Amino acid sequence: MNRIDFAHGRVDLSHGSGGRAMARLIEQLFVAEFDNGYLGAQHDGAALPMPPAGCRLILATDSHVVSPLFFPGGDIGSLAVHGTVNDVAMCGGTPLYLTAGFILEEGFPLADLRRIVQSMAAAAREAGVAIVTGDTKVVQQGKGDGVFISTTGVGYAPASINITPRRIRPGDKILLSGHLGDHGVAIMSLRENLGFETALQSDSAALHTLVADMLRAVPDLRCLRDPTRGGLAAVLNEFALQAGCGMRIRESALPIRQEVTAACELLGLDPLYVANEGKLVAVCAPEDADTLLAAMRAHPQGRDAAIIGEAIADANQFVQMETAFGGKRMVDWINGEQLPRIC
Amino acid sequence: MNRIDFAHGRVDLSHGSGGRAMARLIEQLFVAEFDNGYLGAQHDGAALPMPPAGCRLILATDSHVVSPLFFPGGDIGSLAVHGTVNDVAMCGGTPLYLTAGFILEEGFPLADLRRIVQSMAAAAREAGVAIVTGDTKVVQQGKGDGVFISTTGVGYAPASINITPRRIRPGDKILLSGHLGDHGVAIMSLRENLGFETALQSDSAALHTLVADMLRAVPDLRCLRDPTRGGLAAVLNEFALQAGCGMRIRESALPIRQEVTAACELLGLDPLYVANEGKLVAVCAPEDADTLLAAMRAHPQGRDAAIIGEAIADANQFVQMETAFGGKRMVDWINGEQLPRIC
Numbered sequence: 001m002n003r004i005d006f007a008h009g010r011v012d013l014s015h016g017s018g019g020r021a022m023a024r025l026i027e028q029l030f031v032a033e034f035d036n037g038y039l040g041a042q043h044d045g046a047a048l049p050m051p052p053a054g055c056r057l058i059l060a061t062d063s064h065v066v067s068p069l070f071f072p073g074g075d076i077g078s079l080a081v082h083g084t085v086n087d088v089a090m091c092g093g094t095p096l097y098l099t100a101g102f103i104l105e106e107g108f109p110l111a112d113l114r115r116i117v118q119s120m121a122a123a124a125r126e127a128g129v130a131i132v133t134g135d136t137k138v139v140q141q142g143k144g145d146g147v148f149i150s151t152t153g154v155g156y157a158p159a160s161i162n163i164t165p166r167r168i169r170p171g172d173k174i175l176l177s178g179h180l181g182d183h184g185v186a187i188m189s190l191r192e193n194l195g196f197e198t199a200l201q202s203d204s205a206a207l208h209t210l211v212a213d214m215l216r217a218v219p220d221l222r223c224l225r226d227p228t229r230g231g232l233a234a235v236l237n238e239f240a241l242q243a244g245c246g247m248r249i250r251e252s253a254l255p256i257r258q259e260v261t262a263a264c265e266l267l268g269l270d271p272l273y274v275a276n277e278g279k280l281v282a283v284c285a286p287e288d289a290d291t292l293l294a295a296m297r298a299h300p301q302g303r304d305a306a307i308i309g310e311a312i313a314d315a316n317q318f319v320q321m322e323t324a325f326g327g328k329r330m331v332d333w334i335n336g337e338q339l340p341r342i343c
Numbered sequence: 344m345n346r347i348d349f350a351h352g353r354v355d356l357s358h359g360s361g362g363r364a365m366a367r368l369i370e371q372l373f374v375a376e377f378d379n380g381y382l383g384a385q386h387d388g389a390a391l392p393m394p395p396a397g398c399r400l401i402l403a404t405d406s407h408v409v410s411p412l413f414f415p416g417g418d419i420g421s422l423a424v425h426g427t428v429n430d431v432a433m434c435g436g437t438p439l440y441l442t443a444g445f446i447l448e449e450g451f452p453l454a455d456l457r458r459i460v461q462s463m464a465a466a467a468r469e470a471g472v473a474i475v476t477g478d479t480k481v482v483q484q485g486k487g488d489g490v491f492i493s494t495t496g497v498g499y500a501p502a503s504i505n506i507t508p509r510r511i512r513p514g515d516k517i518l519l520s521g522h523l524g525d526h527g528v529a530i531m532s533l534r535e536n537l538g539f540e541t542a543l544q545s546d547s548a549a550l551h552t553l554v555a556d557m558l559r560a561v562p563d564l565r566c567l568r569d570p571t572r573g574g575l576a577a578v579l580n581e582f583a584l585q586a587g588c589g590m591r592i593r594e595s596a597l598p599i600r601q602e603v604t605a606a607c608e609l610l611g612l613d614p615l616y617v618a619n620e621g622k623l624v625a626v627c628a629p630e631d632a633d634t635l636l637a638a639m640r641a642h643p644q645g646r647d648a649a650i651i652g653e654a655i656a657d658a659n660q661f662v663q664m665e666t667a668f669g670g671k672r673m674v675d676w677i678n679g680e681q682l683p684r685i686c
Contacts, residue, residue: 018573019677044430044568045403053396060388063444063493065480087387101406101493137408145486150406150444150493225387230361334362
């Protein structure tokens with residue numbers, strides 16, 4: 001088959017036709033870059049070694065529509081891998097396989113698509129997962145927005161692990177793995193042309209090795225979740241609702257970079273609601289908190305981890321914050337949308 | 344939480360925000376309709392019983408961008424379930440779980456979204472699979488097209504099954520499970536306002552029980568594939584390329600409805616290239632062909648099955664058709680795109 005001109009070519013409808021152009025794109029881009037025998041078999045799906053018996057199968061899925069597609073610290077490709085690996089990890093799972101579905105807009109530069117696919121491939125290699133099967137669709141110009149990527153992650157977790165907000169009890173400690181708001185502010189700065197680009201990078205990263213270390217230290221972890229869309233506020237409100245108790249955090253304990261605080265003030269954002277792509281929130285029994293914190297701080301991705309608050313008895317399931325000035329503030333669910341298409 | 348007004352409401356950006364509106368949509372629509380404990384756990388992913396040990400894990404994924412969203416015989420929701428169940432089945436797999444990622448366009452009527460989700464739920468129930476985890480994103484008006492749905496299917500197959508075009512040998516028989524072109528022509532008729540709507544329906548259907556019957560009858564089946572985008576022509580050319588041999592089919596053996604032939608003539612389409620969503624192509628050893636055909640015909644979805652040709656030795660890997668008039672015609676890969684967004 002002829003070589004695709006990746007330097008000058010653009011996506012056209014024939015790349016989604018099921019014909020020769022699509023076969024060529026799959027062969028010369030996806031199979032070449034993702035580079036594993038499962039995808040190379042080029043069947044309608046992949047036949048894979050079964051995860052260990054006696055474990056639970058972990059499944060997670062995400063559709064990625066981030067805009068812009070490229071941003072400091074990553075792009076939609078690396079984000080798609082990290083986001084789905086992290087969702088598997090938040091279930092206590094060891095990720096094994098990813099699937100990837102691409103919805104491409106007619107006219108999108110093939111050079112950009114290749115850059116995104118290469119970034120996905122690198123992120124998957126680094127995370128130790130294989131992108132084993134996929135799909136490509138093309139929509140007419142004006143019916144999409146460059147590239148959307150849907151990824152599904154498959155992994156496994158020991159049957160003994162029981163990570164769910166329903167196990168959270170009043171008195172349990174809330175831990176955060178690092179600085180809040182880097183991803184959301186990096187993207188918003190770019191959108192608003194604020195020139196923070198060099199200073200602030202997305203924190204987009206795969207967290208499964210951090211989670212593995214945490215579970216080794218505290219196998220009885222109550223719950224894990226990554227504060228993406230809706231930020232820390234959304235996670236704590238979900239926890240409160242599902243656990244049937246309240247949550248109290250301390251503003252002074254929250255790790256937030258000075259640049260993020262400054263940018264949030266300028267942009268009218270609240271860092272509690274800003275998306276993160278390489279952070280996690282954990283809840284554990286109070287007697288496990290120090291052990292868990294030590295395990296997190298011993299991992300590069302948990303270096304700045306902190307105990308930020310605790311679950312409390314509250315029939316109203318409110319999330320409250322003790323402010324730096326000693327006052328109290330409600331941290332409600334976000335209403336409306338402050339950061340569309342952040343992931 | 345307040346009830347969503349599904350009758351009059353529209354998708355807005357807050358439905359993808361990670362906040363209260365999104366939580367409400369997930370709870371009142373997806374969790375309510377898909378109705379299973381895994382999704383009900385509302386975690387970042389699902390923890391599931393592992394498929395049987397000693398089997399292979401089967402994974403398949405599809406992004407669906409069909410336009411229009413509703414068509415005679417189905418809609419994007421049922422199509423998304425059938426398409427992915429079928430991709431698992433084409434690997435010889437028994438489907439167990441589905442994931443679903445929605446990319447919604449701002450302004451899309453919630454009534455239509457509910458109709459699509461209900462149709463997905465019904466199709467999943469009928470196929471005996473559970474939609475266990477999902478994701479919802481919203482893009483601004485003009486950056487999407489109503490609804491895109493990405494589905495991933497997970498299943499298992501006995502380790503002994505080895506379904507791959509690489510096993511096809513000259514002399515092997517090619518079987519087709521039923522009439523060609525129904526899906527593509529039903530959609531094109533609707534788009535072109537041709538008024539065939541009442542007569543012609545999409546063949547969209549889940550084929551996994553047909554495949555199970557076929558594998559029971561002929562466990563050594565060489566290959567299976569569903570002729571979706573690019574139609575029968577694409578499947579046969581893929582087989583030829585991957586098997587390193589030629590393919591010869593007989594026009595007179597192809598089951599095609601009269602309405603499809605007529606519509607194709609009117610629309611300038613060739614039924615060999617038109618998408619199907621409830622048909623499969625199988626290849627088996629010549630001595631197994633009658634047994635396989637009998638097993639297919641005994642299943643409601645294989646009632647009109649036929650042996651349509653055979654693999655032949657051909658270093659050029661050409662696909663040829665003996666025409667009804669006794670001539671010969673090349674059946675090349677499709678060039679360009681005759682039916683954009685057919686699935």
